Amino acid sequence: MGETGTAAGSTVSKPLPEPTPVSRPFWDALSEHRILVQYSPSLGGYVFYPRTLAPGTLADDLEWRQISGRGTLYTYTVAERPTAPPWADAVPQFPAVVQWDEGPRVSTELVGVTRSGITVGMRVVPVFDTDEATGTTLLRYRPEEAR
Amino acid sequence: MGLKGEAAIVGIAELPAQRARSTPPAFTLDQYAKLAAVVTADAGLDPRAVTGLVTHGVRESAMFAPATLAEYLGLPLDFGERVDLGGATAAGMVWRAAAAVELGICDAVLAVVPGSSVLPASERAPARGPGWYGASSGDFGSPQAEFEIPYGNVGQNAPYAQIANRYAAEFGYDPVATAKIAVDQRTNAGAHPGAIFHDMPLTVEDVLASPVIADPIRKLDIVMPVQGGAAVLVAGKRLAAKARHRPVWITGFGEHIAFKTPTYAEDLVHTPIARAADTAFGMAGVSREDVDVASIYDCYTITVLMSLEDAGFCRKGTGMRWVREHDLTFRGDFPLNTAGGQLSFGQAGMAGGMHHVVDGARQLMGRAQQAQVERCDTAFVTGNGGIMSEQVALLLQGG
Numbered sequence: 001m002g003e004t005g006t007a008a009g010s011t012v013s014k015p016l017p018e019p020t021p022v023s024r025p026f027w028d029a030l031s032e033h034r035i036l037v038q039y040s041p042s043l044g045g046y047v048f049y050p051r052t053l054a055p056g057t058l059a060d061d062l063e064w065r066q067i068s069g070r071g072t073l074y075t076y077t078v079a080e081r082p083t084a085p086p087w088a089d090a091v092p093q094f095p096a097v098v099q100w101d102e103g104p105r106v107s108t109e110l111v112g113v114t115r116s117g118i119t120v121g122m123r124v125v126p127v128f129d130t131d132e133a134t135g136t137t138l139l140r141y142r143p144e145e146a147r
Numbered sequence: 148m149g150l151k152g153e154a155a156i157v158g159i160a161e162l163p164a165q166r167a168r169s170t171p172p173a174f175t176l177d178q179y180a181k182l183a184a185v186v187t188a189d190a191g192l193d194p195r196a197v198t199g200l201v202t203h204g205v206r207e208s209a210m211f212a213p214a215t216l217a218e219y220l221g222l223p224l225d226f227g228e229r230v231d232l233g234g235a236t237a238a239g240m241v242w243r244a245a246a247a248v249e250l251g252i253c254d255a256v257l258a259v260v261p262g263s264s265v266l267p268a269s270e271r272a273p274a275r276g277p278g279w280y281g282a283s284s285g286d287f288g289s290p291q292a293e294f295e296i297p298y299g300n301v302g303q304n305a306p307y308a309q310i311a312n313r314y315a316a317e318f319g320y321d322p323v324a325t326a327k328i329a330v331d332q333r334t335n336a337g338a339h340p341g342a343i344f345h346d347m348p349l350t351v352e353d354v355l356a357s358p359v360i361a362d363p364i365r366k367l368d369i370v371m372p373v374q375g376g377a378a379v380l381v382a383g384k385r386l387a388a389k390a391r392h393r394p395v396w397i398t399g400f401g402e403h404i405a406f407k408t409p410t411y412a413e414d415l416v417h418t419p420i421a422r423a424a425d426t427a428f429g430m431a432g433v434s435r436e437d438v439d440v441a442s443i444y445d446c447y448t449i450t451v452l453m454s455l456e457d458a459g460f461c462r463k464g465t466g467m468r469w470v471r472e473h474d475l476t477f478r479g480d481f482p483l484n485t486a487g488g489q490l491s492f493g494q495a496g497m498a499g500g501m502h503h504v505v506d507g508a509r510q511l512m513g514r515a516q517q518a519q520v521e522r523c524d525t526a527f528v529t530g531n532g533g534i535m536s537e538q539v540a541l542l543l544q545g546g
Contacts, residue, residue: 015285017293049294049411075316075415077308078362083299084279095300097309097410107300107410115362120316138297 014086016136023050025064030137033128035069037104038062048104069126069139071100078115098124098141112142149430154245155387155394156508156543157255158190158380161486161501163341164373164493168265175206176219178261182378183220190380191391192255197380199226199247199256201240203497206266226252233282233532234444235402236260237377237500238539242400244381255382258504262376262495282533283408295408303446304369306409306534308361311449313415318464320363324471325448326354328483329367329490331475332445336487338477338518343373343493368448375495377505395508395526399431399542409534417457420529423540424458427527431542435459439523440510441481442503444531444538445488454529458540477518485510485518500530504541511545 019027026049029036038047040054042061047054054062076096082088083095094110110118111127123144130137160182173181179202187194200222205212213227226247232239237260244256281302283291295301314320333349336342349367357366387394401423406412428434441460445451452466460481461469475483486492486506489499507526509515528541 014299015292015296017297018287020288020293023293049290075309075313077305077312077364078359079299079305079308080359080361081304083302083305083361084296086279087299090299093299093305095298095305095309105410107295107298107408109298120312140298 012086012088016131016134022052026050027136029066030128030139031130031135033137035067035126035139036064037067037100037102039065046100046102046104048106067100067102069100071098071124073118073120073122073124074099074105075120076110076118078118094118096141106139108139108141110142111140117143150242150245150249150397150399152396152398152431152544153384154248154381155396156241156379156504157192157382157387157390157392157394158186159505159508159512160186160189160378161341161505162262162375162377162495164343164375164495166343166373168263168374172265172267173263174266175261176215178263178376179205179216179259180220182259182261182376183257186257186259186378186380189391190382192380192382192386192389194222196382196386197222197255197257198224199244199253200224201228201230201243201256201258203231203236203260204229226256232404232530232537232539234446234500235530235532235537235539236497237504238528238530238541239402241379241381241397241504241541242402242539245397245400248381248383254386255380257378257380258501259378260376260498260501262498263374264496265374291408295410300410303534304361304364307447307449308364310409310415310453310535311363314449314453315363317416319467321467321471322355322363323351324467325368325452326351327470328445328448328451328475329354331479332484332488333491334476335485335518336491338516339486339492342487342491343371344487344491364447364449370446370489370494370499371491373493373495375493375498377495377498377501379501379504379508392512392514393545395511396544396546397541398544399427399429399433401426401430401540402538404537406536407533409536412536416453417463418453418535418538420454420531420538420540421457421459423538424529427540427542428459431544433525433542433544437525438527439482440485440507440520440526441483442507442526442528443483444500444503444529445484445490446494446499446531448490450531450535451483453535454531458527458529477515477520482520485515485520503528503530507543511543
């Protein structure tokens, strides 16, 4: 647990992920600004979030592959009230779901956007957001056309 | 496959909704006891006929809920189960109880859901910390802890808003239609004395003027938390014949559990109730047109709208128009949530799902007083747990 770059006055620190032995390659890669996602050859598809066995088939053939992380905005909201106390100083929040070009969807937050500048289906690109205190990198997204 | 319709809801209990308890706080054990007493008395049956119990869990004891309650209530059980389906828990309890009765395991099964979260406090054993994360688990190793909570994707409002926005992108969004759902249910609450908003009429303009919580969801699109509790008693033919009220036969059910977090839904705008409802209607052998009253789980107005579509009452994508074209009040052509629903009766925690079961059963028993739907023989009830991730459909028929 640690602070991300919150505004002064926040009393509750924002929760950060704690990598597990299963997910460690994903988080380690993010800190190197790379996105590693599991792929199941027998399933013929990518899998997210990280698991030990492929969902559906329970095949033991998951392997890590690098993807670009580019995708489209599947959905989002503009939360005018904090979704939980750690975000009390962070409204509006832009929680979103991005669908990677390789298939799986991922939960994220939009950055570099305005309320009116968001459209379901728009192209988005990854933003690697590193928490300086802990070194943890989160995967946020911004519109492709933004600078 | 399925029920034969030989188990019935023979008693109902629903405590009036309260914003703050006017009675002293009670442990969930004591809430179970009170609701069990009220519901067996409502049926006019001796509690000692009860040999089955389905529970959501006992707050005072993390494990062994059925045994804890068997001992406390003094009702030795031949069937005990704990159901963990969020807002679909109550509907899930009802079909499990019916199955136990039809299998001959027990004559009568209690399905009780305490709904008061204000419990007696102790300085020596303080209560748990705040449940900031709603249905998401912050425990180490939980997928939510790693991949949702750090991005603020927690609670219910934002995830439901994400569902609504995806719906909007595919089919369009009419805030007047979703507001009308809240307004019609408020009209129904006006005819139901136990509802939290019994004396507070609502207009579409009121809903649209209420603050945005998570776009496009506004404050008055969202359920109102209250204290309360609800229960039903399910019994077989022999006891149903002795019970005081018209039996409400459980003739069909379906249950579908599809995901935990909407991010990983196969298709976010087609919800699990579609499959559950098809199963339930098929099992009961009735059609959508046969439904006299609908009790649709209503944590948000968008939940009702998408459930109406996916359960087959209107074509997918046409719900916004359909809602505007139908009168959803108890006097209308499609009576829906006739006691106000959780939006206007109030959501007594986990008992919120039982509100819909009780509302449907009350109508079929002919006990809805001012809100009674005439010639009411078939009710369709849904339960919805998590973020439209686990859903149960029931068909109840009077007779």
